[in-house]
Amino acid sequence: MRGATASRRHGTGPAPRPLEALAGRLLAPAPADRLAVLRALVCAFGALYLVGRFPHVVDSAALPAHRWDPVGVLRLFDAPPPAPLLIGVASAGPLLGLAAALGWRWRATGPAFALVALVLLTYVNSWGQVLHTEHLLVLHLLVLAAAPAADAWAWPARPGPRPAPAGRYGFPVRLVTLLTVLTYLLAGWAKLRTSGWAWAGGEVLRHQVAHDNLRKAVLGSPWSPVGGALVAYGWPWRPLALATLLVELGAPVVLVWRRLRPWWAGAAWGFHAGVLVVMAVFFPYPLSGVAFASLFPLEHGAARLRRVARAARPGRPR
Amino acid sequence: MVSVEADGTVHRLSPQTINGTAEIVQAAAVVSAEVAAGNAARLCREVAARLAPAPRAGPAHGQAGVVAGAGAGAVRRVEVVTETYDAVAWFAGERRPQRRVVHADCPVGRR
DSSP states (O other): OHHHHHHHHTTOSOOOOHHHHHHHHHTOOBOHHHHHHHHHHHHHHHHHHHHHHHHHHHHHHTSOGGGOOOOGGGTTOSSOOOHHHHHHHHHHHHHHHHHHHHTTTHHHHHHHHHHHHHHHHHHHTOSSOOOGGGHHHHHHHHHHHTSOTTSSSOSSOOSSSOOOOBHHHHHHHHHHHHHHHHHHHHHHHHHHHHHGGGGGGSHHHHHHHHHHHHHHHHTTOOOOHHHHHHTTOSTTHHHHHHHHHHHHHTTTHHHHOGGGHHHHHHHHHHHHHHHHHHHOOOOHHHHHSGGGGGGSOHHHHHHHHHHHHHHHSTTOOO | OEEEETTOOEEEOOHHHHHSSSOHHHHHHHHHHHHHTTOHHHHHHHHHHHHSOOTTSOSGGGGGGGSTTOOSSOEEEEEEEEEEOOHHHHHTTOOSOSEEEEEEEEEOOOO
């Protein structure tokens, strides 16, 4: 395999077909640790997120049935599920998430947690407004649920040697990255679809920020004084709009140039921090950094932790 | 949506009062959808029922906490309104709506 790659690099072999090249990239071996650390991070975040969403689930369960506007996997349900059932599932969700984060009985807890997150977050989005910010977390959980994500860094630890790097550990991580990239690309595309390239001029963004903050102000919710002050000026909005489009439409660069990954992740994080500052809109998944974890060689951090744990073991010479 | 007290004081209602959850975007979407579907009166009655004091709860100020920014005055009416603003000008101090349409108006009674 290495020989074939080398001969292609030197121009002696046939050039790979685009699909072959893509498959080769997606299925390239990766360490089990990388996927396992990603599982721990995403599931731990998911468990905490479901704890934070619990009050909203309870509030939603008391809404009148005529407001029920099911989306996604709940579209088949003409009426909302019974409140006790829903609150029971919402209570079990964070515990399942904790078990999945630890890798405990992963083959059961991984898919069960992903399914619970899918159903609960679909449920809270089935009352007249879809919050797109929650999609990425669920998509990541679903990919991880179908992967051998607890072959390393699981509790209790598996007996025997650590598994060798393999394509089955690399593919899910790359699929998670691909989904992250697609969500940003779609967000950028949606802006251009609704407003064309005029969006890059900044006026649309300026009015969007003003409208969003005003809506919060008149509905008695916290709004951003920074955004409120900034909308008085025209000049900041063109660079902010261009930066937004650059982050969103530029997301696919991380699929091609590995060295740009930290830069893009930093820019995307900065974009969400900016949205928080000027719109008082909080995107917890990207702002936690977990949404971008698949872009990094997580096994290095895992190896460091392992060394620290070994050094701290009692009776070991220092 | 707003509540109107006996002395005419108007208070904007919180997402929790309007829709029963703290999600502001959802509350705004519900009001828009109900107005567009011609159900403003139904929404008005629902919110008025949420604001109505319980039979043995004493004076109306027992419910005042759920009305964002409301004082201790008795809420008499609920209105479903569309107010049109120049959003950029609003932050420059122009707080009067350019247009105000009342879609529904209903009394707040006792439960």
